[in-house]
Amino acid sequence: MKTLVAVLTVLAVIIALWYAACLPMNIKGVLTEAERAGVTVVPAGAKERRDMGVIGLVLDNSFAIPATWAQKRPRLPAPHQVAVELWKTTGAMVLKGKTMSKRSLFFHGWVTLSATLLGFAIGTGLGILLAVGIVHSRVMDMSVMPWAIVSQTIPIIALAPMIIVVLYSIGVQGILPKAIISAYLSFFPVVVGMVKGLRSPDSMQLDLLRTYSANLNQGFWKLRLPASMPYLFTSLKIGIAASLVGAIVGELPTGAVAGLGARLLGGSYYGQTVQIWSALFAAAILAACLVALLGVIERVVLKRMGMGA
Amino acid sequence: MTTESTTQAVVEARNLDLVFPTNDGPVQALRDVNLTINKGDFVSFIGPSGCGKTTFLRVMAALEQPTGGEITVNGMSPDEARRQRAYGYVFQASGLYPWRNIARNIKLPLEIMGYSKSEQDKRVNEVLELVELSGFEGKYPWQLSGGMQQRASIARALAFDADILLMDEPFGALDEIVRDHLNEQLLKLWARTNKTIAFVTHSIPEAVYLSTKIVVMSPRPGRITDVIESPLPKERPLDIRDSPEFIEIAHRVREGLRAGHGDDV
Numbered sequence: 414m415k416t417l418v419a420v421l422t423v424l425a426v427i428i429a430l431w432y433a434a435c436l437p438m439n440i441k442g443v444l445t446e447a448e449r450a451g452v453t454v455v456p457a458g459a460k461e462r463r464d465m466g467v468i469g470l471v472l473d474n475s476f477a478i479p480a481t482w483a484q485k486r487p488r489l490p491a492p493h494q495v496a497v498e499l500w501k502t503t504g505a506m507v508l509k510g511k512t513m514s515k516r517s518l519f520f521h522g523w524v525t526l527s528a529t530l531l532g533f534a535i536g537t538g539l540g541i542l543l544a545v546g547i548v549h550s551r552v553m554d555m556s557v558m559p560w561a562i563v564s565q566t567i568p569i570i571a572l573a574p575m576i577i578v579v580l581y582s583i584g585v586q587g588i589l590p591k592a593i594i595s596a597y598l599s600f601f602p603v604v605v606g607m608v609k610g611l612r613s614p615d616s617m618q619l620d621l622l623r624t625y626s627a628n629l630n631q632g633f634w635k636l637r638l639p640a641s642m643p644y645l646f647t648s649l650k651i652g653i654a655a656s657l658v659g660a661i662v663g664e665l666p667t668g669a670v671a672g673l674g675a676r677l678l679g680g681s682y683y684g685q686t687v688q689i690w691s692a693l694f695a696a697a698i699l700a701a702c703l704v705a706l707l708g709v710i711e712r713v714v715l716k717r718m719g720m721g722a
Numbered sequence: 723m724t725t726e727s728t729t730q731a732v733v734e735a736r737n738l739d740l741v742f743p744t745n746d747g748p749v750q751a752l753r754d755v756n757l758t759i760n761k762g763d764f765v766s767f768i769g770p771s772g773c774g775k776t777t778f779l780r781v782m783a784a785l786e787q788p789t790g791g792e793i794t795v796n797g798m799s800p801d802e803a804r805r806q807r808a809y810g811y812v813f814q815a816s817g818l819y820p821w822r823n824i825a826r827n828i829k830l831p832l833e834i835m836g837y838s839k840s841e842q843d844k845r846v847n848e849v850l851e852l853v854e855l856s857g858f859e860g861k862y863p864w865q866l867s868g869g870m871q872q873r874a875s876i877a878r879a880l881a882f883d884a885d886i887l888l889m890d891e892p893f894g895a896l897d898e899i900v901r902d903h904l905n906e907q908l909l910k911l912w913a914r915t916n917k918t919i920a921f922v923t924h925s926i927p928e929a930v931y932l933s934t935k936i937v938v939m940s941p942r943p944g945r946i947t948d949v950i951e952s953p954l955p956k957e958r959p960l961d962i963r964d965s966p967e968f969i970e971i972a973h974r975v976r977e978g979l980r981a982g983h984g985d986d987v
Contacts, residue, residue, distance in 0.1 A: 617813050620785055624811040625831045625882075626804055635830065639821045718821040719862040 437467035438489040532595025540603025574666035595659030599652035606648025610641025646711035733759040739790030750943030766929035774944020809886035810879030825859035940982025948978035
């Protein structure tokens with residue numbers, strides 16, 4: 414109960430700060446519109462106001478405060494504007510029976526989610542394979558690991574268009590290029606986590622297997638792999654969030670018409686900040702759901718393995 | 723092989739040397755170690771840290787390779803003996819897998835060695851009974867006390883019926899009361915199974931209480947300074963520790979340790 418109160422307090426503070434930030438962000442636009450509509454504002458004339466401090470403008474024109482939370486195209490939309498837009502493009506569509514219409518975030522979310530899941534599967538598979546190789550071969554350790562690290566230092570936004578162009582030229586298009594970009598981001602945490610996990614058994618554990626004359630295969634399946642499970646799940650949670658980012662970034666350079674990335678892009682083309690923010694929140698909510706889902710799977714799996722103490 | 727089971731040598735070490743290369747130059751972990759362990763012996767290795775007692779155990783188990791001299795286990799090299807499943811090894815920590823329950827932990831070596839399912843189940847029941855853990859097969863390691871975990875790890879070492887049990891300070895991390903209890907149980911188990919046991923310890927009373935033969939070792943270089951054949955009977959109640967014989971042997975062990983320490987105490 415105490416924690417709930419604390420959590421809600423933090424949430425309330427964030428929302429209050431957000432509403433407060435709308436005042437200085439939107440005041441100039443609001444005053445320009447108000448002046449056009451014939452209201453007296455202090456000082457008159459957009460030119461005079463251009464170089465003035467926004468806090469001062471808010472204080473001099475307190476009548477305009479409610480309007481900063483209700484603009485059609487605000488610089489910073491207020492929380493309730495984003496919430497209303499989210500509802501209009503999700504729940505309201507469902508009620509109208511148009512769940513998968515082109516204006517629905519379910520439609521766009523699913524487009525992005527399908528690429529995310531495919532990319533996540535590719536990235537996880539690749540990551541586990543690389544980690545197995547790295548743990549068992551010193552050559553792989555020294556040759557693959559540095560490249561894996563370098564791969565993550567290149568900004569994905571720079572690489573994504575090239576991946577798409579190269580794949581298009583060999584005839585690959587559709588969901589796969591996006592999935593590959595998303596796999597590119599998600600394999601890395603899996604490699605790092607699994608290498609650590611597969612190496613987690615201590616020398617005593619390895620000696621014990623040697624006294625049984627166990628071979629490499631048995632050591633892997635009976636000791637290293639089960640010992641790495643907690644590490645794997647931690648990596649998967651980071652990996653799935655990275656996958657979602659990858660899928661969204663993959664939608665930007667193609668000028669895609671569908672997907673959360675396309676909503677972001679469309680919103681910025683037409684100055685629809687409310688649409689941008691609602692797409693951002695949809696992405697965040699989606700990521701939170703995916704991570705939470707993995708958390709549930711983690712608990713169930715580790716509990717069944719007897720490690721969920 | 724002779725049929726004389728009482729005097730049959732199980733482990734024979736002749737002029738055994740082992741040098742570890744380290745950054746600070748070579749370290750002589752074992753120098754000129756000569757020792758015979760007979761079938762059915764309970765041999766304790768006692769000495770301060772760095773005296774090579776664990777190293778010697780590891781050489782017997784082919785976990786370390788000697789750099790000089792000879793050692794045979796059951797008449798063959800330690801490596802061959804391992805492949806013949808000559809010994810079970812018990813470490814200081816139980817090393818039970820947290821994701822396996824007790825029965826499946828004990829089955830681990832059996833699975834690796836390719837025992838059939840029914841044989842596995844049979845052996846699990848047998849060894850759990852030996853260490854008095856029957857009824858705990860479905861429990862996970864974290865549900866057991868430290869002493870019980872160590873008993874489970876002894877059961878695991880016994881499961882594939884090795885003749886030799888190598889124990890590296892198995893009760894070192896446990897408190898004294900639990901330790902006394904486990905020592906008593908271990909003697910009973912030894913009497914019932916007629917295994918040959920090599921046991922590394924820091925504790926003088928533990929070594930004297932358990933052993934038929936006490937090997938006193940000293941460090942830098944690791945070597946044997948005294949081998950004491952215990953005159954105590956095989957049947958040993960806990961209060962034998964108050965008998966004059968016991969105190970005399972303990973005294974001799976202490977003297978041996980002190981002599982080995984030289985002046986760097």
